Each structure stands twice: as structure tokens, then as C-alpha cells.
Amino acid sequence: MGRPPCCDKVGVKKGPWTPEEDIILVSYIQEHGPGNWRAVPTNTGLLRCSKSCRLRWTNYLRPGIKRGNFTDHEEKMIIHLQALLGNRWAAIASYLPQRTDNDIKNYWNTHLKKKLEKLQTGSEKGQLRDGLSSSASQSISKGQWERRLQTDIHMAKQALCEALSPEKPSFLPAGELNTSNAQSSSSSSSTYASSAENIARLLKGWMRNSPKSASSNSAATSKNFARGGPTESTSSEETPSTKANINNNLNNHNGMELPEYFESLFALESLDSSNSELSQSMSPDESSFFQDHHHDSKQYDPTSAQMSLLEKWLCDDQQGKDHYNLISDLKLDEHTDIF
DNA sequence: AACTTGGGCAACCGCCGGGAC
DNA sequence: TGTCCCGGCGGTTGCCCAAGT
Numbered sequence: 001m002g003r004p005p006c007c008d009k010v011g012v013k014k015g016p017w018t019p020e021e022d023i024i025l026v027s028y029i030q031e032h033g034p035g036n037w038r039a040v041p042t043n044t045g046l047l048r049c050s051k052s053c054r055l056r057w058t059n060y061l062r063p064g065i066k067r068g069n070f071t072d073h074e075e076k077m078i079i080h081l082q083a084l085l086g087n088r089w090a091a092i093a094s095y096l097p098q099r100t101d102n103d104i105k106n107y108w109n110t111h112l113k114k115k116l117e118k119l120q121t122g123s124e125k126g127q128l129r130d131g132l133s134s135s136a137s138q139s140i141s142k143g144q145w146e147r148r149l150q151t152d153i154h155m156a157k158q159a160l161c162e163a164l165s166p167e168k169p170s171f172l173p174a175g176e177l178n179t180s181n182a183q184s185s186s187s188s189s190s191t192y193a194s195s196a197e198n199i200a201r202l203l204k205g206w207m208r209n210s211p212k213s214a215s216s217n218s219a220a221t222s223k224n225f226a227r228g229g230p231t232e233s234t235s236s237e238e239t240p241s242t243k244a245n246i247n248n249n250l251n252n253h254n255g256m257e258l259p260e261y262f263e264s265l266f267a268l269e270s271l272d273s274s275n276s277e278l279s280q281s282m283s284p285d286e287s288s289f290f291q292d293h294h295h296d297s298k299q300y301d302p303t304s305a306q307m308s309l310l311e312k313w314l315c316d317d318q319q320g321k322d323h324y325n326l327i328s329d330l331k332l333d334e335h336t337d338i339f
Numbered sequence: 340a341a342c343t344t345g346g347g348c349a350a351c352c353g354c355c356g357g358g359a360c
Numbered sequence: 361t362g363t364c365c366c367g368g369c370g371g372t373t374g375c376c377c378a379a380g381t
Contacts (some may be wrong), residue, residue: 016349016375038366054367055350090369105349107372343381351373359365 013047017056021046025053026061034062049258066098070107078104079112 017025028044034057034220037050045055059065069077074096081092089101096104 014351035367051367052350052351058368059349087370101369104350109371110347341381344379346378347376349375350372353369355367355369356373357366357368357371360363 011047012049012052014052017048017060021048022056022061025056029057029061039287059100062100063099066099069104072098074099076113078108079116081107082112 024044024046025040028040032043034054040046040050040053041048048056076097078092081095085091087105087108089105093099093101093104118193
């Protein structure tokens with residue numbers, strides 16, 4: 001018999017999240033920072049289990065998440081990393097700070113896997129075999145296993161180096177970045193502005209499809225907001241205290257009423273879109289860093305931006321590079337001299 | 340226009356590892 | 361040292377929607 005569920009299932013709501021729930025969660029995290037998920041349902045009145053709250057935050061509401069189509073560059077990175085690391089989506093996601101592991105996993109399963117299978121069975125089989133075939137066949141050769149080990153060691157070294165050099169802005173994976181910001185700094189408003197952007201982006205679509213009041217028609221609008229799902233009427237489920245929480249939390253942060261607050265969120269979104277234009281001229285790592293810190297851009301110096309050797313390789317479009325040459329190019333020191 | 344089917348994606352489930360006690 | 365709890369992870373499911381018939 002397995003371990004009991006993380007929360008008792010009675011009275012725990014499942015299924016798509018509603019706008020109200022998102023707002024409650026975001027405003028709670030704005031106040032307390034991410035973490036201690038166990039306490040979140042209790043303190044917010046959300047009828048969700050702690051795990052569900054954490055998942056919603058990390059996969060959807062977390063600052064700096066980029067949605068929409070994957071770029072060619074991202075696609076290549078995923079293919080490379082999957083060949084190297086296998087289905088370790090969290091590790092892969094750490095190299096794509098704007099994407100969640102869930103997103104990458106979904107993209108792999110729905111797009112890339114089929115694409116590669118097609119290519120493998122097609123005429124390009126020979127050209128793509130190196131580095132890609134293993135991912136499709138799921139078998140791991142000795143060489144690949146060794147490369148995976150090398151990558152792990154390298155990643156650990158890099159993380160250690162970054163941890164030991166606090167004065168430098170480093171390209172930490174998004175999770176680490178956000179967590180450190182959220183938990184350590186009292187001036188975390190800039191960090192959470194990004195989560196407000198996420199909320200704003202969602203709310204915009206939600207309100208567009210809902211000419212009535214945003215707060216009075218959650219049943220109909222949550223369908224558009226939370227990407228469909230059998231959304232039972234949340235307004236009928238809402239307790240007075242929940243409603244009070246929403247307004248209370250919103251007012252706590254900005255001293256605004258609901259519509260005003262939404263407007264300010266939309267203003268943030270336009271800021272975001274202007275950033276996205278800027279970020280198109282940057283490498284993904286640069287732009288992700290910039291987006292995460294766009295309120296603090298003074299600290300960012302592109303010329304001093306550090307990228308790991310592996311990242312440099314991943315950004316390199318020379319697809320045909322031999323992996324063994326690659327590893328030697330990485331100039332790994334004698335401690336990782338497996339080959 | 341109505342129905343079917345498959346793709347895409349958010350969310351859930353169950354296992355695992357690490358830290359606290 | 362053993363147990364419990366929490367958070368992280370990867371696999372899977374379920375539902376919406378668009379394309380096809």
C-alpha cells in the first residue's frame with residue numbers, strides 16, 4: 001500500500017483553476033513568497049491541495065514563464081539536451097529558464113518525438129543519427145551514458161561556481177532565480193510583477209470573452225481563462241471569506257479596487273510586450289535574464305554575461321559537430337577526465 | 340450543420356529523495 | 361537510526377478545440 005495522498009480528498013477541488021483561485025494564490029505568494037505549500041490552502045482558503053497549488057505556481061503563474069510557440073533555437077536545445085540527458089525534463093528546463101519542465105515535456109511528446117521519428121525513418125536518417133537517434137530509440141549507449149555523466153558533473157560544477165560568485169549576475173535556472181529573489185529580498189515586488197504579468201495576460205483573455213463583470217461571472221469566464229475544462233460555478237462555491245480574501249489581498253498590495261487593479265496589470269503587460277521586442281534581439285538566455293530583471297536592468301551587462309560551455313554549445317547552430325570532439329572542446333578539467 | 344477524430348496542453352498521480360525530528 | 365513530511369520529478373490522464381468527413 002502506498003503512502004497516503006498529500007491531502008485528504010474530501011473537499012479538495014480538482015480540475016482547471018479559476019481566475020479567482022489564481023489571484024488568491026498569486027497574491028498570497030506575493031506576500032509570503034513561494035514555499036511552505038502545505039500552509040497555502042489553509043491560509044488562503046483555497047480548496048486545493050498543496051501540491052496542486054505548487055504545480056499551478058511553477059507551471060503557470062511563476063514569473064518569467066514564456067508561453068506560446070517554441071522557437072527553432074529552443075527546439076534545437078531541447079533536442080540536444082534530450083539526447084544528452086534523456087527524459088530528465090527538469091534538468092532540460094534548467095537550460096530554458098522561460099519554459100517549464102511540463103511545457104518542454106509536452107512539446108517533446110506532442111511535437112519533437114514525432115518529428116524525430118519521422119526524420120529517422122525518412123531519408124535524413126543518416127544525417128540526424130548522431131545524437132538524436134538514441135532519444136527516439138530510448139536506448140542509451142555507453143558513450144551516451146558517459147556524456148550524460150559528463151554533463152551532470154559539468155552542471156554541478158557550474159552551479160557551484162555560480163553559487164560561490166555572488167557578485168556576478170549569473171544565468172541561474174529560473175526556479176532558483178525566482179526562489180532566491182522571492183525568499184531573500186524584501187524588495188521582491190519587481191519579481192512578482194512578472195507573475196502579475198502572467199495573471200494579466202490570462203485575465204485579458206478572460207475579460208475579453210466576458211463583457212460582464214469579471215467578478216460576477218466566474219463560471220462562464222473561467223472556461224476561457226483556465227483553458228477550458230468542466231468548470232463548475234466557482235461563484236456558487238465561493239465562501240464569503242474567499243471573496244473577502246480576494247479583495248483584501250488585492251487591496252493590501254496596491255490599494256486598488258478590482259477593476260483598477262486589473263488595469264494596472266494590463267499596463268504591465270504592455271511593458272512586457274515591449275520587452276519581448278527587445279528580447280528578440282538577444283539570445284534566449286540574455287532575454288530571459290532581462291525579463292526576469294527588467295525592473296532592475298541596471299545590473300545587467302550583456303558583455304559580461306556568463307554562459308556555460310555547454311550552453312555555448314547549445315546556442316551554436318553547428319548541428320553536425322561530433323559529440324566527442326565537443327566534450328574535448330568543453331575543456332573539462334582533469335577531475336572529469338573520463339574519456 | 341452535425342458528428343467524429345486526433346492534437347495539444349493543463350493538471351493529476353504516484354514514486355522518490357532529502358531534511359527535520 | 362528510523363520515521364514522517366514535504367517538495368520535486370516524470371508519466372499519464374482528461375478535456376477542449378480545430379480539422380476532417
